[in-house]
Amino acid sequence: MSASSLTCRECGSEYPLEAHFVCSKCFGPLEVKYEEHPSAGDPDAIRRRIQAGPPNIWRYADFLPLDRVPTLAASGPGQTPGLEGLPAGSTPLVRADNLAKELGLREVWVKNDAANPTHSFKDRVVAVAAARAKELGFTTLACASTGNLANAVAAAGAALGMPVYVFIPADLEEQKILATGIYGATVVTVRGNYDDVNRLCTEIAGERPDWAFVNVNMRPYYAEGSKTLAYEIAEQLGWQTPDRIVAPIASGSLFTKIGKGFQEWKDLGLLDADQALPIMSGAQAAGCNPVAHAFEQGHDVCRPVKPDTIAKSLAIGNPADGPYAIELARQTAGTIDQVTDDEIRAGIALLARTTGIFTETAGGVTTATLKKLADSGRIGADERVVIVITGEGLKTLDAVRGTFECREIDPNFDQFEATAEHRTEVSV
Amino acid sequence: MAEVTFKIPTQLRAATGGEGTVKAEGTTVGTALEHLFGNHPELRSSLTDSEGDLRRFVNVYLDGEDIRFGDGLGTAVADRQELQILPAVAGGR
Numbered sequence: 001m002s003a004s005s006l007t008c009r010e011c012g013s014e015y016p017l018e019a020h021f022v023c024s025k026c027f028g029p030l031e032v033k034y035e036e037h038p039s040a041g042d043p044d045a046i047r048r049r050i051q052a053g054p055p056n057i058w059r060y061a062d063f064l065p066l067d068r069v070p071t072l073a074a075s076g077p078g079q080t081p082g083l084e085g086l087p088a089g090s091t092p093l094v095r096a097d098n099l100a101k102e103l104g105l106r107e108v109w110v111k112n113d114a115a116n117p118t119h120s121f122k123d124r125v126v127a128v129a130a131a132r133a134k135e136l137g138f139t140t141l142a143c144a145s146t147g148n149l150a151n152a153v154a155a156a157g158a159a160l161g162m163p164v165y166v167f168i169p170a171d172l173e174e175q176k177i178l179a180t181g182i183y184g185a186t187v188v189t190v191r192g193n194y195d196d197v198n199r200l201c202t203e204i205a206g207e208r209p210d211w212a213f214v215n216v217n218m219r220p221y222y223a224e225g226s227k228t229l230a231y232e233i234a235e236q237l238g239w240q241t242p243d244r245i246v247a248p249i250a251s252g253s254l255f256t257k258i259g260k261g262f263q264e265w266k267d268l269g270l271l272d273a274d275q276a277l278p279i280m281s282g283a284q285a286a287g288c289n290p291v292a293h294a295f296e297q298g299h300d301v302c303r304p305v306k307p308d309t310i311a312k313s314l315a316i317g318n319p320a321d322g323p324y325a326i327e328l329a330r331q332t333a334g335t336i337d338q339v340t341d342d343e344i345r346a347g348i349a350l351l352a353r354t355t356g357i358f359t360e361t362a363g364g365v366t367t368a369t370l371k372k373l374a375d376s377g378r379i380g381a382d383e384r385v386v387i388v389i390t391g392e393g394l395k396t397l398d399a400v401r402g403t404f405e406c407r408e409i410d411p412n413f414d415q416f417e418a419t420a421e422h423r424t425e426v427s428v
Numbered sequence: 429m430a431e432v433t434f435k436i437p438t439q440l441r442a443a444t445g446g447e448g449t450v451k452a453e454g455t456t457v458g459t460a461l462e463h464l465f466g467n468h469p470e471l472r473s474s475l476t477d478s479e480g481d482l483r484r485f486v487n488v489y490l491d492g493e494d495i496r497f498g499d500g501l502g503t504a505v506a507d508r509q510e511l512q513i514l515p516a517v518a519g520g521r
């Protein structure tokens with residue numbers, strides 16, 4: 001299923017598979033178009049080919065826009081060639097019975113994408129964008145980021161031996177800045193919010209055509225990496241689609257590409273017969289809700305907002321894929337909800353104490369949205385739900401500061417016994 | 429009439445003879461755009477739909493501020509202000 005062209009999602013104009021991201025006729029976003037899979041019509045053969053692949057996203061290379069799987073040359077006769085870059089994906093899909101029970105749901109699974117090399121789903125998209133950037137002859141990687149992407153690009157650059165420039169809002173969480181600079185990247189902090197950073201990077205990408213901005217001029221390739229989340233979930237469930245996906249929405253790219261991933265496999269007959277696309281439930285923070293707001297109002301145009309939320313990794317006030325996210329939610333009889341900062345903190349705690357998975361604020365948004373859907377009776381009694389946890393709690397420690405108290409004692413058994421009688425309660 | 433400067437993105441510079449900045453006159457973003465289209469007619473179909481509204485993936489910033497935070501095409505402009513045209517870019521974070 002090799003890539004054949006870049007196609008405008010708005011007017012259908014086609015462009016060669018180079019570093020283009022916007023249609024010069026109508027300014028619409030470009031998306032990768034593929035030729036028919038060579039084994040189309042033989043789903044068993046395609047499944048076998050996938051299962052024979054490596055335990056990372058390159059097992060889905062047939063569905064990604066690369067000329068070849070990025071492989072290192074064998075170091076000598078008889079040596080096994082390794083994979084180039086950081087292996088992303090193959091993250092756990094964990095059945096969350098305690099969480100389901102607490103919310104009164106039948107079956108909930110957590111796709112824990114914090115288990116990627118730099119602890120967020122961004123390693124998937126960056127692996128694809130960086131590999132394509134190398135194929136196209138770029139020597140420098142760059143990105144506009146709210147942190148997770150900066151971590152992923154900096155690490156990928158280090159693994160591939162490419163210099164990296166990352167542009168982030170100056171007020172970002174310290175953990176995310178430290179976990180970028182350590183890889184040797186040049187970190188440029190911009191006085192402004194993410195939308196200001198993105199605007200600057202769009203301008204720089206135009207003026208520096210020799211830089212591969214993974215989420216600007218490499219965007220069509222980058223975005224395709226998110227489809228691997230859908231592929232993995234389907235494969236881990238035994239070639240089935242879940243009834244519902246709950247996933248966060250920032251730009252709307254991840255959300256729409258998960259839908260695209262399931263659709264592609266359904267079209268190829270890889271999923272159990274008669275399975276429809278999952279109901280797609282999007283999650284936004286109330287402090288940055290342009291997509292949820294437009295969905296509630298019945299609009300398909302997202303009016304930009306100025307973000308004010310602890311979920312900084314979702315703080316995109318001007319979400320370019322918003323209209324497509326709304327379209328997908330409507331098409332699957334889905335939902336797009338918004339949750340407050342307090343609900344986000346409670347969501348982080350809920351996931352942690354019922355599953356043992358500590359997520360960042362974006363995962364708090366997703367978990368809180370699951371709870372909201374459950375509490376309002378919008379999840380069917382028989383549904384199998386998968387929530388997509390996109391990042392790691394250690395990156396946003398400020399969000400959970402002050403949510404519980406430690407018990408300090410002298411090294412004295414009586415004091416311990418007195419303390420052990422009352423167990424510490426989580427206060428959110 | 430105020431004189432403003434449009435910053436043209438690289439993707440559209442074929443329509444401005446390769447120029448990255450172009451002067452235009454107007455009282456609002458909309459009238460300044462009309463003046464711009466008068467001098468560079470190819471820009472009209474790239475930036476606006478059949479009803480004359482900005483296409484949904486076109487972002488316009490007046491001195492760095494998205495015009496949708498103001499009054500859209502009706503936002504007033506003053507002398508020496510800068511209007512930047514950029515494509516909406518998805519897939520950030």
